[in-house]
Amino acid sequence: MNLSRIRLIAIVALFCSFLPGLVHGADLISQQSFGEKNEIVLKFAAEVDKLKAGNINNYTVFEEQDPDIRLELVSATPNYAGTAVSLRFKEPLNTAHTHIVTVKNLGGVEKATATVSQSYLGYLFSILISALLINNFVFTKYLGLCVFFGTSKRKTTAKGMGVVFTLVIVASATMSWFFFNFILIPYNLNFLEIVVFIGLVSLTVQAVDTILRKVNPILFNSFGVYLVLVIANCVIIAVPLMMANNKYNFYETFMLALGAGGGFLLALYLMSSVSERMQLARIPPTFKGLPIAFIVAGQFAMAFLGFSGLKIF
Template sequence: MKRIIVIFGVILSLLIFSTPLYASANRFIVKSSFYQKDKIRIVFAAPVDRKLAEDRSNYYVYERTDPDIPLPIKDISLSKDGRVLTITFKEELNQHSPHIVVIKKIVSAGRNLGIASIMVRKSYAGFLMSILIGAMLVHNFVFTKYLGLCVFFGTTRRKATAIGMGITFTIVMVCSAMISWFLYNYVLKPLNLQFFQVVMFIGIVSLIVQAVDIILRKINPYLFKAFGIYLMLVLANCVILAVPLLIVVNGYNGIEAFVFSLGAGLGYFLALFLMSSVREKLELANVPPSYQGLSIAFITAGLFGLAFMGFSGMSIF
């Protein structure tokens, strides 16, 4: 168990630290960042042509999620040494979502360097962290989205079952979300078959469940005895279908999809664990007869939901 956690941590940290490799769009652009509330700042490697750089029609800026809505630009200014460009917008920017700045033409020292499309966002590790925390706590699938409730009430009577279900669920969730993301982006999208997404995602979930069932039965029969019964419950869970659909809606890339699905799985695990801890205590409590059993569980879940509302609107990074 310890070894698995260590390997997992190493892979995750490698992913996070290797992201600058993904982020570099154009070599001529050294740095791009948000500045104050309504500005974007771009630093070039060498001085650029002033007349072209300050031309407003040379730029097209949009939020990554809505590529067809250009953001209105108020002012563009280039610093004295010609390297730092500041774009001021008419409205405040939503700095939590990545923005794309398209510069139609960059000219430096009489040389045309072509078009550049720059992704501007807050520090990428922080962005990933906010996706993780967001999926886990702020938009917890059970307590704020009310998904996966049947399994949630079914498996939280004892702590041991809740933990087993949580771990199985997280593993299956990450695998199926990654495969769904891959097939959606590289098979369905190029062929204009996005309307098949639900059919595809359900198929992938059942594939993963079946594969884990077959492989676990052979490799580790003890683990299979402990977790095997939950696999079929995972299949009947709606969180597992909601996650790939949300990944598609939010337009996440591979790493973000991985982090999001991991956060969703851990969030579900957390919800199951908290609920089962309370329900084990409730067995010993003096509950009025009309509230016994599932009704007190519903009330408990409602109280948890209220508590989780405290996270709503929170942004850490």
């Protein structure tokens, strides 16, 4: 007896918890997503009047953090069946922000609202992939080349350098973010960013050097040589500067630094694999050494062009 009552209560509670979902499902707009760069696609639960759906005055769109700035629409194109509409905007949308779309006088409903947003984890992941492959710092941004050609002769060297570099860049980018947001911006000291960022990098390198020497001398013997080279690498200062330019938040900065370090490791590993093979090849004497390394790097750069346009989310 008691058991069946509990079961009843449980079923009612379950039903109630699904109620908001059902109400939401009965809404006019059933699905919303970003389309191309300047496009938002809305799907309707029911068929709507195509004439009304094609009128851009029926829509208001704005970003969640600035409700006062209405984004300018260029066209609203309903599909043939009248169950979906594609809104095109004058300027490309910033898909990192949440957009709010309001529809008036459509499908018998006076006003319907929908929020369009990209999943944040997906966005973070796309920053990582972008820094790793699409905008690889070595092959598509041409940064860090001095160290790249110097340390890509053997695989073991390449791995050591890549790992040390990734560690240092993540640590220094994180510290740079704190300094930039809590000291430079509040006191209007933006012009000091180069001095502060490079200072932090030197500090990190010095700290890693001292700590590693005491804590793990064996590791220091194998990796310590690369620490000095890290400081002469353009990537290490480019990452904080990009962070300051794009006003990234903490997680985005972390992902960018991780992607930059991983991309450098990947580039070094690929290049060192080729270099080891090249030692067996018969290269014309005038091309020996750096010239052939440059040409191989150029071929890698062309291969990495293939990643442009890659979009996962």
